[in-house]
Amino acid sequence: MRAAVLHETGQDKLEVLDDVEAVGFGPGRVRVRVRATGLCHSDLSAMNGVLPQPAPFVPGHEGAGEIVEVGEGVRDLKPGDRVVVCWLPACGACAACKRGQTELCLAGFMNAGTPNFKRPAGDVFGFAGTGTFAEEVVVDAGCAVPIPDDVPFDIAALIGCGVTTGLGAALNTADVEAGSSVAVIGCGGVGISAIQGARLKGAAEIVAVDPVASRRESALRFGATKAVAPDGLADAKQQVTAGEGFDYVFEVVGRSATARTAYENTRRGGTLVVVGAGAMDDFLQLNMFELFFDEKRILPSMYGGGDVLRSYERTIALWRAGRIDLAGLITHRVPLADINEALDQMRTGTALRTCIEI
Ligand SMILES: [Zn+2]
Numbered sequence: 001m002r003a004a005v006l007h008e009t010g011q012d013k014l015e016v017l018d019d020v021e022a023v024g025f026g027p028g029r030v031r032v033r034v035r036a037t038g039l040c041h042s043d044l045s046a047m048n049g050v051l052p053q054p055a056p057f058v059p060g061h062e063g064a065g066e067i068v069e070v071g072e073g074v075r076d077l078k079p080g081d082r083v084v085v086c087w088l089p090a091c092g093a094c095a096a097c098k099r100g101q102t103e104l105c106l107a108g109f110m111n112a113g114t115p116n117f118k119r120p121a122g123d124v125f126g127f128a129g130t131g132t133f134a135e136e137v138v139v140d141a142g143c144a145v146p147i148p149d150d151v152p153f154d155i156a157a158l159i160g161c162g163v164t165t166g167l168g169a170a171l172n173t174a175d176v177e178a179g180s181s182v183a184v185i186g187c188g189g190v191g192i193s194a195i196q197g198a199r200l201k202g203a204a205e206i207v208a209v210d211p212v213a214s215r216r217e218s219a220l221r222f223g224a225t226k227a228v229a230p231d232g233l234a235d236a237k238q239q240v241t242a243g244e245g246f247d248y249v250f251e252v253v254g255r256s257a258t259a260r261t262a263y264e265n266t267r268r269g270g271t272l273v274v275v276g277a278g279a280m281d282d283f284l285q286l287n288m289f290e291l292f293f294d295e296k297r298i299l300p301s302m303y304g305g306g307d308v309l310r311s312y313e314r315t316i317a318l319w320r321a322g323r324i325d326l327a328g329l330i331t332h333r334v335p336l337a338d339i340n341e342a343l344d345q346m347r348t349g350t351a352l353r354t355c356i357e358i
């Protein structure tokens, strides 16, 4: 079958190959025919080595499709079922799961060293244990979450990562208070989802910060009350908060420099929400005086910071009721054969989300 493969970490192009096979089918596992997958910024971060990922690998972790085969012992799923691919499945049995923090379950990472694909040339991994830039993936049954028939595959794919991450950061992690002031730094698909979440919670002011003009325009359409380039943030802070700083600042880039900016633009006693996925060797500096004296809360948000399945259901309910716009996040569509175009659209910041049709 066909899949897009990165041969070595650091390369910037994928090769679409026909000789890839999804491996690992057996008891407790399912085979999924991928129909749509979004390109998430983390895919690029895995390709360039910011996020740890053995190579060669098939990127893609934000996907949806149909079950084609179920392994022994799999109940609740059957061929033909429509599913979201969840890259962070909950085992239901560990301490984190029992506390209801299924986003912290590590069970899905236990297979991280196991290849998901093979080619005549050798083993191939799947990013985050999935690898949805492929016609088929084999995953644990817990990674295939059924979706209602009225949710199209392209929308379902977004729920698999970006939307859950951004929306959850506002709804679960920050639990934004009505009437508050919010700034969101980084307005791709995840940042826009955080903006939609802040709007749902009744934030009075939402300032979108992004260097790309088209993203700033999008942010305004999705509920931001103001959109500025990074060098306009100081003025926006002055206008919106009289210089005090925002009640909530979301860092949706994943770099210490933007996290530091976000910290400085959070008011004393306010909340910095760290959403971006950054590198292990990128350190955020805070001095011990400001840390205690300014009493700013730093809240990291992993995959939306809440129960994953509950987050999916809530997103679908909000989408169905027309309270959030998911279709509008898909600004570009390409077939798998043109995957490198999608990578360029992400790198130049012209896309919120590119849907790759498989
Ligand atoms: Zn668990």
Ligand SMILES: [Zn+2]
Pocket: 040, 041, 042, 043, 061, 062, 161, 162
């Ligand atoms: Zn992602």
